[in-house]
Amino acid sequence: MPAITTSVFELFKIGPGPSSSHTIGPMKAGYNFNKTVADLEPAEQPDNIEVRLYGSLSATGKGHGTDRAVVAGLLGFRPDNVECDFLDSLADGKPQQFESGKISLPLSIKNVVYAEVENDFPYANTLLIRLRKGAEILFEQEYYSIGGGFIRWKDQLPEIQRTPPYKYSNMDELKSILAEEGIRMHQAILANETAISGISEDEVYEKLDVILDAMKQAVRNGLAAEGALPGPIGLHRKAKRLFDNSSQPNASDSFLIRLNAYGFAASEENAAGHIVVTAPTSGSAGVIPAAVYALEEDLGITREKIREGMLVCAALGFIAKHNASIAGAEVGCQGEIGVASAMAAGLIAYANGHRFWRTENAAESALEHHLGITCDPVGGYVQIPCIERNAMGVVRAYNSYLIASVENEKFHKVSFDEVVKAMAETGKDMNSKYKETSLGGLAVSVPNC
Numbered sequence: 500m501p502a503i504t505t506s507v508f509e510l511f512k513i514g515p516g517p518s519s520s521h522t523i524g525p526m527k528a529g530y531n532f533n534k535t536v537a538d539l540e541p542a543e544q545p546d547n548i549e550v551r552l553y554g555s556l557s558a559t560g561k562g563h564g565t566d567r568a569v570v571a572g573l574l575g576f577r578p579d580n581v582e583c584d585f586l587d588s589l590a591d592g593k594p595q596q597f598e599s600g601k602i603s604l605p606l607s608i609k610n611v612v613y614a615e616v617e618n619d620f621p622y623a624n625t626l627l628i629r630l631r632k633g634a635e636i637l638f639e640q641e642y643y644s645i646g647g648g649f650i651r652w653k654d655q656l657p658e659i660q661r662t663p664p665y666k667y668s669n670m671d672e673l674k675s676i677l678a679e680e681g682i683r684m685h686q687a688i689l690a691n692e693t694a695i696s697g698i699s700e701d702e703v704y705e706k707l708d709v710i711l712d713a714m715k716q717a718v719r720n721g722l723a724a725e726g727a728l729p730g731p732i733g734l735h736r737k738a739k740r741l742f743d744n745s746s747q748p749n750a751s752d753s754f755l756i757r758l759n760a761y762g763f764a765a766s767e768e769n770a771a772g773h774i775v776v777t778a779p780t781s782g783s784a785g786v787i788p789a790a791v792y793a794l795e796e797d798l799g800i801t802r803e804k805i806r807e808g809m810l811v812c813a814a815l816g817f818i819a820k821h822n823a824s825i826a827g828a829e830v831g832c833q834g835e836i837g838v839a840s841a842m843a844a845g846l847i848a849y850a851n852g853h854r855f856w857r858t859e860n861a862a863e864s865a866l867e868h869h870l871g872i873t874c875d876p877v878g879g880y881v882q883i884p885c886i887e888r889n890a891m892g893v894v895r896a897y898n899s900y901l902i903a904s905v906e907n908e909k910f911h912k913v914s915f916d917e918v919v920k921a922m923a924e925t926g927k928d929m930n931s932k933y934k935e936t937s938l939g940g941l942a943v944s945v946p947n948c
């Protein structure tokens with residue numbers, strides 16, 4: 500297995516919700532296409548752009564706003580610079596102008612075709628973007644949205660990777676490095692990040708602060724908002740009511756209620772298509788931000804400790820992505836909320852000063868109790884069960900931390916690598932009905948939305 504070379508800032512990305520596979524990934528594909536065709540010298544001028552969506556991009560892309568996202572990318576916007584109002588304005592289907600190099604064409608969400616859900620592409624979530632002249636295809640690029648807003652494309656040349664000093668592909672290898680080098684986990688991940696990103700330690704921490712502030716802002720925005728979320732379900736926001744309830748004189752469970760409120764808050768912002776941070780995906784963008792908010796605002800943990808915890812949290816996500824998947828379309832919700840909960844549990848334990856093995860134990864426990872969870876969003880909207888599941892994910896993360904904090908190392912039985920392996924196997928055996936296609940589970944049993 501090759502070493503992990505993913506950057507912390509590829510995992511934690513600021514961008515619009517509600518689903519990183521369905522919004523951030525397709526927007527990046529559209530943006531890449533815009534840049535790719537800028538140097539084309541077409542023998543004939545195209546008269547049309549066609550975007551074909553496959554897999555769960557087709558099954559649930561409408562509910563997730565994939566059409567708006569890919570069109571915004573084609574118009575030259577990136578997830579980190581697009582305005583939510585602009586994205587919303589694309590929903591009316593009015594033509595904009597695609598401009599790239601010598602090509603200028605009208606473009607709207609009407610250029611997006613919802614193609615086959617079942618397909619034989621190497622990744623289920625595939626987009627074909629084409630320049631056409633009538634029925635003739637003048638140029639085509641095949642993109643894959645592989646989860647967490649990451650994309651690949653057909654015949655992609657390998658990226659030139661900087662070599663990290665600490666090479667690991669799973670937790671066991673990372674543990675051996677820490678023991679041999681006599682360093683703490685966040686130090687290893689920080690050293691790797693400076694090598695992979697080519698920036699200094701101070702710059703890594705500055706960028707981490709931007710991510711942490713964006714996470715907290717998403718929670719704050721969600722706590723202040725009220726009313727129904729977009730889409731036909733008519734689901735009403737709950738974060739503010741929970742938060743207000745936590746300060747009632749009889750609220751004996753006030754911390755637990757607030758933790759739930761924070762999980763709802765960022766997740767409701769995601770469902771509204773507002774700006775969130777992939778952690779590790781947009782669908783699970785409520786779990787880690789809720790943990791961050793609670794650590795800083797309720798528990799008074801210092802920013803320095805939280806930064807260190809975030810590096811460890813990222814490493815847990817890398818290992819899950821590298822050895823299994825963080826995409827609901829690949830392994831079900833265990834890869835999204837399950838991994839987010841594991842990452843949050845590791846963050847909470849590490850930021851609270853626990854050493855490595857208890858941090859691993861907390862993460863393992865959180866993921867273990869999400870094994871087998873399916874992805875079945877009702878109506879294809881990242882609302883039911885997703886929003887409540889984010890709240891459950893952060894509460895379960897905190898509970899895993901509490902249990903791990905009294906664990907005796909000698910009696911510990913299950914490793915993080917073993918539970919990640921179990922998740923990969925379970926995901927492989929999971930019927931595709933339960934992988935973000937809205938063809939099974941709650942998406943079928945709750946049909947009236």
Ligand code: SF4
Binds near residue numbers: 783832833873875876
């Ligand atoms: S059910 Fe889970 S994996 Fe599926 S869209 Fe919702 S949060 Fe994402």
